[in-house]
Each structure stands twice: as structure tokens, then as C-alpha cells.
Amino acid sequence: MSYIEVQNVKKDYKSGELKVTALHDVSFQIEKGEICVIVGESGAGKTTLLNILGGMDTLTEGRIYVDGQEISAYNSRQLTEYRRKDIGFVFQFYNLIPNLTALENVEIAAQLNRNSQDAATVLGQVGLEHRIQNFPAQLSGGEQQRVAIARALAKNPKLLLCDEPTGALDYNTGKTILKLLQDTGRNTGMTVVIITHNKALCDMADRVIKIKSGTVSSSYINPTPTPVENIEW
Amino acid sequence: MNKYIMKSLFRSLKSSMGRYLSIFAIIALGVGFFAGLKNCRPAMVSSADGYFEKYNLYDLRVISTLGLDKDDINDFSELSEFKDIEGAYSETLYISSQKASGVFTVSTLTNTVNLPQLLYGQMPSEKDECIVDASVFGEDDIGKTITITDENSGESLNSFSEKTYKITGIAASPEYISSDRGTTSLGDGSVMGYIYVHPDSYTGDVFSVIYLTFSEKFDLYSDEYDEFSETASQKAELVLEECAQRRKNELVDALAPILGQEAAEEIIGEPTLYVLNRDSNTGVALYENDTAIVSSIANVFPVFFVLIAVLVCMTTMSRMVNDERTQIGTLKALGCGNVSIAMKYILYSSSSALFGCLAGFFLGTYIMPKVIWTIYQARYTLPDPNYDFDTLMFFMCIIASLVCSVGVTSYSCFRDLHEKPAELIRPKSPKAGKKIFLEKIGVVWKRLSFLNKVCLRNTFRYKKRMFMMLVGICGCTALLVTGFGLKDSIANVVNDQYDEIFNYNLSVSVNDSATQEDIDRISQIWRDDSEQYVFVYQEQSDIVSSSASKSAYVVASEKNSLENFVYLHNGGEAIAYPEGNNAVITEKLAENLSVEVGDSITVKDRQYTVSGICDNYINNYVYIENTDTEVFPLNRAYITVKSDADMGKLSASIRQDSSCSSVYELETERRQINDSLSSMDYIVAVVILCSGALAFIVLYNLTNINIIERQREIATVKVLGFNRMEASSYVLRDNIILSVIGGIVGLPLGKLLHFYVMSQIQVDMINFDMRISVWSYVFAISLTLIFTLVSNFFMNFKINKINMSESLKSIE
Numbered sequence A: 001m002s003y004i005e006v007q008n009v010k011k012d013y014k015s016g017e018l019k020v021t022a023l024h025d026v027s028f029q030i031e032k033g034e035i036c037v038i039v040g041e042s043g044a045g046k047t048t049l050l051n052i053l054g055g056m057d058t059l060t061e062g063r064i065y066v067d068g069q070e071i072s073a074y075n076s077r078q079l080t081e082y083r084r085k086d087i088g089f090v091f092q093f094y095n096l097i098p099n100l101t102a103l104e105n106v107e108i109a110a111q112l113n114r115n116s117q118d119a120a121t122v123l124g125q126v127g128l129e130h131r132i133q134n135f136p137a138q139l140s141g142g143e144q145q146r147v148a149i150a151r152a153l154a155k156n157p158k159l160l161l162c163d164e165p166t167g168a169l170d171y172n173t174g175k176t177i178l179k180l181l182q183d184t185g186r187n188t189g190m191t192v193v194i195i196t197h198n199k200a201l202c203d204m205a206d207r208v209i210k211i212k213s214g215t216v217s218s219s220y221i222n223p224t225p226t227p228v229e230n231i232e233w
Numbered sequence B: 001m002n003k004y005i006m007k008s009l010f011r012s013l014k015s016s017m018g019r020y021l022s023i024f025a026i027i028a029l030g031v032g033f034f035a036g037l038k039n040c041r042p043a044m045v046s047s048a049d050g051y052f053e054k055y056n057l058y059d060l061r062v063i064s065t066l067g068l069d070k071d072d073i074n075d076f077s078e079l080s081e082f083k084d085i086e087g088a089y090s091e092t093l094y095i096s097s098q099k100a101s102g103v104f105t106v107s108t109l110t111n112t113v114n115l116p117q118l119l120y121g122q123m124p125s126e127k128d129e130c131i132v133d134a135s136v137f138g139e140d141d142i143g144k145t146i147t148i149t150d151e152n153s154g155e156s157l158n159s160f161s162e163k164t165y166k167i168t169g170i171a172a173s174p175e176y177i178s179s180d181r182g183t184t185s186l187g188d189g190s191v192m193g194y195i196y197v198h199p200d201s202y203t204g205d206v207f208s209v210i211y212l213t214f215s216e217k218f219d220l221y222s223d224e225y226d227e228f229s230e231t232a233s234q235k236a237e238l239v240l241e242e243c244a245q246r247r248k249n250e251l252v253d254a255l256a257p258i259l260g261q262e263a264a265e266e267i268i269g270e271p272t273l274y275v276l277n278r279d280s281n282t283g284v285a286l287y288e289n290d291t292a293i294v295s296s297i298a299n300v301f302p303v304f305f306v307l308i309a310v311l312v313c314m315t316t317m318s319r320m321v322n323d324e325r326t327q328i329g330t331l332k333a334l335g336c337g338n339v340s341i342a343m344k345y346i347l348y349s350s351s352s353a354l355f356g357c358l359a360g361f362f363l364g365t366y367i368m369p370k371v372i373w374t375i376y377q378a379r380y381t382l383p384d385p386n387y388d389f390d391t392l393m394f395f396m397c398i399i400a401s402l403v404c405s406v407g408v409t410s411y412s413c414f415r416d417l418h419e420k421p422a423e424l425i426r427p428k429s430p431k432a433g434k435k436i437f438l439e440k441i442g443v444v445w446k447r448l449s450f451l452n453k454v455c456l457r458n459t460f461r462y463k464k465r466m467f468m469m470l471v472g473i474c475g476c477t478a479l480l481v482t483g484f485g486l487k488d489s490i491a492n493v494v495n496d497q498y499d500e501i502f503n504y505n506l507s508v509s510v511n512d513s514a515t516q517e518d519i520d521r522i523s524q525i526w527r528d529d530s531e532q533y534v535f536v537y538q539e540q541s542d543i544v545s546s547s548a549s550k551s552a553y554v555v556a557s558e559k560n561s562l563e564n565f566v567y568l569h570n571g572g573e574a575i576a577y578p579e580g581n582n583a584v585i586t587e588k589l590a591e592n593l594s595v596e597v598g599d600s601i602t603v604k605d606r607q608y609t610v611s612g613i614c615d616n617y618i619n620n621y622v623y624i625e626n627t628d629t630e631v632f633p634l635n636r637a638y639i640t641v642k643s644d645a646d647m648g649k650l651s652a653s654i655r656q657d658s659s660c661s662s663v664y665e666l667e668t669e670r671r672q673i674n675d676s677l678s679s680m681d682y683i684v685a686v687v688i689l690c691s692g693a694l695a696f697i698v699l700y701n702l703t704n705i706n707i708i709e710r711q712r713e714i715a716t717v718k719v720l721g722f723n724r725m726e727a728s729s730y731v732l733r734d735n736i737i738l739s740v741i742g743g744i745v746g747l748p749l750g751k752l753l754h755f756y757v758m759s760q761i762q763v764d765m766i767n768f769d770m771r772i773s774v775w776s777y778v779f780a781i782s783l784t785l786i787f788t789l790v791s792n793f794f795m796n797f798k799i800n801k802i803n804m805s806e807s808l809k810s811i812e
């Protein structure tokens, strides 16, 4: 069995009489240590998929295995534990806590696990050692996203899930963030899943999954991933 | 454009009914409590007033031991102060009946004054018919009979032509609104009830009492009434003296041919005269005390509710304006004027405030007196309170709620409307983080756990919210301290007075004319039943200081005689018993006269130096040494009755002695005052309920807004893997910190508030002790914390329901 196994996943959103099927017949695998890019148009269901994979949402049908555990069978307590131990999230809009400094934003995640990394060290790894006492409002978007990445990495998660991490950033800043993610994956052997609607980014991945109208339209392994700095779009 | 504003107003109304209702509810609550509690005393007083007017309760009653006759009535009717004047005969007699046997007050029915309220049956039309006390007899007793038994003295038996009376009706009487029925020299000294008989059955020709009502109508318990009553009493006293003199002369003249002038004069003796106003009626006086307590509570309580209403209105409206920033910006960009944009919000808040005010006012003024009334109706036979519409109060409430809602809304609106449309359209950036001052104190800050640091910073992040939370919680604790403190201060005074200060349990007053033989004879009555006794001088008299004059009981005792009967002390320290020109006075008297130890006072035209101020809770006393029994005749005996003696029987036999003018059982006094104060329990319950409501409203409203504002943040920590407990405590821990701070600040505030309420309670008879026990503080702060925990418990669900993926989807 692969490190991540997604089998026939279906997700319906019900609001009153209305039923929206966001995902259906989604199946794929990701191997440990891979950098995986999920691409698709707006509304395709990427975020929904990532949220289910990260234990933020539950699915309607199907199974998901991560590292041999069937997370689709987890109850909400187990899901919380799963998010706490195994998952690092990076969002498009960073979602830092405005009232905490950069260091504290990382600490708040780090203090949840015993085997977390030191918050200041992780911030050093993402290149922010000199800004650790600043509040989010005092940081640029790229810097904030670095803090968010540091926060996700501090927990030493099995899986790093990034939902359009460069969506709110300019070209160059976006590039450096993606490079940071790629390097992290390479250096730590962490499994990284990146959502984007920029097809050019497929080149940086070990594995590419294309989503269209709520289902996987194609998926392939890229035997020669390109370093991010060499990709142009 | 106006059409658009109205449309958008209704859309906002529909989409945010909860917000609209929250303003409505808090204003309704505030106004309801304010107007309702304020209305209680007027409603209660006017209900009693109406009752007294309907049944024409006397304003004064005059009594002469020689009796009064028709000529006396004519004399009184010459005074312009009086309207209805009527005499009656009344006596306490042994009565037997199927239902109850014992001593009853039997009075002749009057036609104009003091009318009984017939509850069932009919008024007596024949000589041998009567109506009886509804607290003893019931509807089923109509048609049965009562009998004046042969135990009564021959003289008493002769006063009435009939021995057996048929009960034709059951009645209540305005003269007896409380359960107190007075005392008697018969039996065990207690009176079971009253009986009104047909006047024709009275065989005598003199009245025992004349009832008078004032020619002018004043509100019950008003200062005007008291003033008028005082002058009228003085005039009545003069007339009564003349009448009594005339009566004495008549009687002497009638007896003189038989016994000789001197012997006749001796037999007739000096009459004792009384002019008694309504204050001497236990029911009327107790009722005044009770309503005074209610009204002083009404003065304090609602202030908090009004304050909280303003605060809640403010947060809610500024939140709404904030939520609709983009809309406001768009409108502004389209060229809509500031005023017409603000109009929507002003209309929104003022209409909900207005409806809230109307609902609160009518419900409050209707329900509150009814609720308070149920507390009291067990103790008074009075009709339900009248609905008393106070026009001034009504408009005050309306204007206050409008000013408050419009003011608060305009403030929130115009603060935002100042900004340029472009700025408005962009969402307000979330409030930037800031270090708090505590972080500068490295020693403290370093010791705190990480989450505690975060929580502290969050607490101080929203100053307005923090301030409001503190005010609300402070208020809650302060009210609780006040409530429990009221009970402490009131409940204990009676027991302290009768357990610690007075060490005797029977007090007998002796006629001023009593000789040494009389005193020796009367003390024989209790010699066997008592452990010890002492004769002192005790009389009410005006005490004068350099700045004031106040009436108090003067107690003059011979040297070293009072030690075992009255314990003079101040706090824990005993005070030396006064000697020579020294006087020990009670605390409240010292306060009223504004004198201290070392100052001089005048008692009965003699100068005394205050040598001590003693604790005392009921009535006011001046203790002096009795050096001259000419000025201070021994007219009062303090008796410590043996615990196995029959107190009732003893006091009844003392009452029968001719030198005895009255007997007071201290136990009875204690019970009466305790009964009257037991309603404090309910008042304390009301206080606790209100404080709880206050705490919940504040906590709920503010936490709710807090959760909505921080929804994204809460979702984020949930994504990070905070479990249920951690996520709630991340948000709600500041509530607990604020409750603790607010509670601690609230304690001294409560003490102040308690001080204020106590000083507002003007009860003549009782000097309340300003005391709050440690337990009251403990209870107050614990209850506050419990309220917070309960509110947090409910908020937990709300935090739990926050959906991570939806909350984080995009920037709103």
C-alpha cells in the first residue's frame, strides 16, 4: 500500500434541499517523501480534497489511508489528534494569529507536540531569524507566508498540505516560497502536497494530479522534477 | 435614496434579527428593572393608602382611662383638622366558640371611621349579631355563635347586654393589616383576634376610644402627612386634657355627696391620656419599614442595568456598522450623504430601543410590584397593588433609551463615516497585535506558560470589551455582596440585641404614680419565677446636643445595678457603666446628634458628658446613673425570668396588677421584628437572580461578539490541532481572568454599595449594623465565577460548531 491511498472518495455538501457534489470517484496514491502538485480550475474541488486529506473535513463515501491508518474512519477526536501530530497546513491567506508575534505564532503550534522543533530554529530555517519579534501586521505577505510555513514545519508533520501558498504573492516572492517548500521536501523527506491552478508548477513535482469537475482527470509521475528557480511562468 | 435606505433597513432587520432582539432585550430588561422596582414602593403604598381610605382608617385615636363621651366628640369636632370623628367601646374578653377559644378584642361597630372589610356574609343588623376576624374564622363559621365566657370579670360581663352572638360575617380590618393583634392583661397575654359587635349591645355610656380622621388628605407615609399629624396631635392633646378634666370633675361631683370630696377624688384618680397616631399601629408601621427597604433597593439596582444596556447597545451597534463597512463605502461612493446613511442605523437601533423600552416599562411596572407583592402578601391583609402609571417615569425612560441608542449609534456611525469611501470598501485590517505592559516585567512574564501569555495578551487586546466585561462582572459581584450583606446586617441585629445586649427577657412598666408599696407588691408577682430583676427609670425624652435634638429612651439606673441586665459594649470592648454626670449613648443616637465621647448632651434639662458610645440595634437609649429618684422615678422593671417559668402566664398576671401599665416580652418583640425582616431572604434571592441575569447578559453578549470577531483565529487553532478543551480555553480563558479581576474589584465596590443601601434604609426603630460577613464575600465571588463558568459552558458549543474549512475559505 502507498503512503497515501485515496480510494473512490465522494463528497457532497448538503444545505437544506440543495445537494452539491464537490468530489466524486477520486482515487490516487502518493508515496512517502514525494512532492505532489494538485492542479485544477477554480471550483474543481481541490480545496475540498485537501481539507479532507488534512482531517479538517469528512468525506461522504470512500476511504483514505495515510501511513497505513484509515483516516476516513476517524472520529472527530482522532481527527484532531491527526491534525495535531501528522499535518502541517499552509493557506493562501497565511491565517496567522494577529495578536501573536512571528515567534509566538510558531510556538503556538510547537507547544502542541512533544517532538516539535524549536520555534526560533525553524524561523531561522525559513530565513526570518531577524523578524521573530514582529507581529504579522508588521511583516510583508511573503514573510507572513514564511511564518506560516515555519508554523507548519515546527510540528515535524508527516504531511505538509499547502492550499495555493503563492496565491496572494507576487511572482518573485511566490517563487521563493515554492522553493522553500521544495527544498524542505527534499531535505527532510517530508511528503508535500501543493495545490495550485498554475499548470507550470507541475514541473516541480514528483507527482502531478489533475482535478476536473470534482474528479481526477489524470495523474502521472514526473521522473525529472525541475528545481523551482528554473521554472518560468 | 431614502427608499433605498428603508429597504436596506428592512433587509438588515430580517438578516440580523438576533442583533435587533439583543438591543430590544437589554433595553427592555434595563427599563423593566428600573421602572418596575422604582414603581414597587409607590404601588404598594398607594394600594395600602387606597385600602385605608376606602375603609376610612383613623389618623388619630385618643384614649382616656376615664372614658370619653359625646361632649368630647363635640369638642374635637370644633377643631378644623378633623373630619370624621366617632367613638367606640372596645375591650379584651375571654371568648369561646366552636372554632377557637381565647382572648379576643371585642369592639363596637363604627359607622364612619375604621370600617371593617366584609369578606363573607353580612353586617350585623341585630343586637346579638357580630362579625369576626378572618384570620381566625372562615366562611363556614357564618351562622355559628361566639360566647363571652364567665371567666371574664363581672364588670366586663356587664358592659355588653348579650352573652352570645351570632356570626353574620367574616371581616378583615384596616386596623390590623399585619398578623399582630395586640396584647392583653388576660390569659397568656396574647390576643387571638377581633370581634365587632352591634353597637346597641354595649350597655355603657362612655367610649373607650375616639377615632379621628384628618380633614385634609395626604399621601400615606409622606412628610406632609407626618407634619400635619404632628400639629393635629398637639391640638388633640390639649382638647383631650380639657375633656379628661371635665370628665373627672363630673365623676367626682357624682361621688362626692356619698364619699366626700377628697375620697371621691382619690378613687377617681388622675386619668392617663393617649393621643396615638398611625405609627402606633403595628401593621401600618411595619408596612412602612418593609416598603422602605424595597425602595432603597430600587435606588441602587437598576443603575447597573441601565449602564449595561448602554454598553451592550454600543458594542452591538459598532459591530453592525463594522460588518456593513463595505456597504457603507459603496453607498458613500455612490454619493449618498453621511446623514442618510447613518439614518438607517439610527432608525434600526432607536426603533428596537423604543420597542424595548415600551415592553420593559409596561411589563416591569406591572410584574415587579406583583412579584414583590407576593413576598409580602403572606404578612399583610391588603388588596393587590394598584397599577400605578407614572407618567414622568414613563417619559424619562423613553427619552433615556432614545438618547442612549441614538447617541451610541451616531457615535459608531460617524466614526466610520469619516473615512474615505475607498478605505471603507476595504475591510478593516484586523487589529494589530501589541505587547502589553506586563511583558516589560520580565520576571512575571517569563514564568507564565505560553498559553497564559497568549490569553493575557488577548484579554488586553480589546480594551472596550475588557472594560465592559469588567463593569458587568464588577457590578454582578458588587450586587451579590450587597445582597448577602443586607441579610447579614439585618438578620443579625435582632439576635444581637436580644442575645448580647439585653440579658433580661421581660420588661414591666409601672405607673408613674406607683408608690414604694406598689413596687414591693408588684415585684412579689415575679419573685419566684425570676432569677433577678432591677427597677430603673425608663422614659422617652428629647436628647439635645449642640447641633441636634433627637428623641430616645433615657434609662437611669442606680449604681452597679444594670450590669447584669444590659451589656454596654462597643465592638468587643466593654464600656464602663456611667456614673455622676457621665452618660453612655447608643451608636445611632450619637450619629444623629453628631456627638463623640467627651461632648456634652442635655437630658431632662441636665448636662451630661458622653463617656461612651455603645452598640445597639433597636431603638435609641441614653444610659445614666440614677441619682435622684424624684426626677427619675423607678417606673420600669427588667426581669430575667427563669427558663422553666411560664412566661405567658406570668406576664398576664403582672398585667392584672393595678400599678402595671404594660408588660413587654422581649421574645415576642424579637419574633415580630424577625418576622418582618424574614422577607429579606426573598429580597436577597431577587438580588441574586438579578445579578445572575446581569452577569449572563454581559458575558453572553460580549463573548458572542468576541467569538464572531475571532472566528478565523479559532478555526486556525483548531486546524493546528487544538482539541475541544484547548480551543475553548484559548477563547474563554480571558473570561475567567476578567471574572476574577472583576470579582476582586467588585468586592470593595460591593462594600460601598452596601454602605449606600444601608444608609438609604431609613427605619426609625432599627439601627442596622453595617456588617458583611466573610462568607458573603466568599459567596459573592464564587457565584460570580459560577455564572462565568456556566456562560462559558454554553459558549463552548458555539466554539465547537465553528467549521474550520468554511471559516478559512477566504477573506470575508
Ligand SMILES: Nc1ncnc2c1ncn2[C@@H]1O[C@H](COP(=O)(O)OP(=O)(O)OP(=O)(O)O)[C@@H](O)[C@H]1O
Pocket: A013, A014, A015, A020, A021, A022, A040, A041, A042, A043, A044, A045, A046, A047, A048, A049, A197, B806
Ligand atoms: N461549504 C460548502 N457548501 C456547499 N458547497 C461547497 C462548499 N464548499 C465548497 N463547495 C462547492 O464545492 C465545489 C468545490 O469547491 P472547492 O473550494 O473545493 O474548489 P477549489 O477547487 O478549491 O476552487 P478554487 O481554486 O477557487 O479555490 C465548488 O463547486 C463549491 O461551490
Ligand SMILES: [Mg+2]
Pocket: A046, A047, A048, A163
Ligand atoms: Mg480552493
